[in-house]
Amino acid sequence: MADLLLALDVKGKAEAVRVATACTGELDAIKIGYPLVLSTGLEIVKDLAKSEIPIIADFKVADIPNTNSLICEEVFGAGCAGIITHAFCGSDSLAACVDASHDHGGVCFVVCEMSHPGALDFLSGENAERMARMAKAAGADGIIAPATRPERTATLRTIIGSSMKIYSPGVGAQGAQPEDVKKYVDGIIVGRAIYEAADPKAAAHEFRVRAR
Numbered sequence: 743m744a745d746l747l748l749a750l751d752v753k754g755k756a757e758a759v760r761v762a763t764a765c766t767g768e769l770d771a772i773k774i775g776y777p778l779v780l781s782t783g784l785e786i787v788k789d790l791a792k793s794e795i796p797i798i799a800d801f802k803v804a805d806i807p808n809t810n811s812l813i814c815e816e817v818f819g820a821g822c823a824g825i826i827t828h829a830f831c832g833s834d835s836l837a838a839c840v841d842a843s844h845d846h847g848g849v850c851f852v853v854c855e856m857s858h859p860g861a862l863d864f865l866s867g868e869n870a871e872r873m874a875r876m877a878k879a880a881g882a883d884g885i886i887a888p889a890t891r892p893e894r895t896a897t898l899r900t901i902i903g904s905s906m907k908i909y910s911p912g913v914g915a916q917g918a919q920p921e922d923v924k925k926y927v928d929g930i931i932v933g934r935a936i937y938e939a940a941d942p943k944a945a946a947h948e949f950r951v952r953a954r
């Protein structure tokens with residue numbers, strides 16, 4: 743049984759609020775990222791907060807420790823409940839993100855293996871497993887692992903154990919199905935298959951039911 747997270751990669755406040763409002767009652771969290779925030783500013787978090795579900799900032803943070811901490815300050819100061827960070831900058835950068843998240847009462851998820859084909863160049867295999875171990879050692883709340891490669895997500899689950907969460911993108915437009923990964927993960931992340939649907943609420947409802 744997995745939660746449903748909407749990847750709200752639309753542009754502009756009006757469209758974001760339209761989709762989020764349409765999906766009321768069907769979502770467990772909303773993930774925002776650069777496409778939306780660069781078009782609206784972080785004020786969009788306050789607009790989306792009216793939906794009363796957690797907002798997770800997918801900024802795939804990847805910088806030196808001090809910059810990572812400053813990014814977290816802004817994200818949580820704006821009202822986000824969680825942030826997604828990269829791990830490949832090293833254990834000190836990752837620790838800064840995790841610690842700053844916790845200092846602000848938020849959660850921190852760590853990208854380990856990505857869902858797209860190009861992930862196989864670097865963000866997969868042994869590198870992904872090392873980053874999962876690093877995420878666990880840093881006290882991260884969870885990792886991001888691909889629905890498009892469920893066997894890899896299962897492997898990463900064995901590394902982090904059951905006390906950390908896994909959120910999994912790749913369902914819908916990238917070809918994975920909720921049934922592929924729901925037994926390994928705590929949440930599926932769905933973007934285009936919901937926000938581009940003629941009826942986003944109906945699409946979200948179907949994913950929510952299938953993820954249960």
Ligand code: XMP
Pocket residue numbers: 749750751775800802826853855856857858886887888911912913914915916931932933934935
């Ligand atoms: P779609 O439209 O493909 O959107 O359903 C997927 C969303 O998830 C993000 N994404 C990822 N984020 N690791 C991540 O941290 C990944 O492997 C990954 N794959 C996709 C993507 O940016 C979009 O918001």
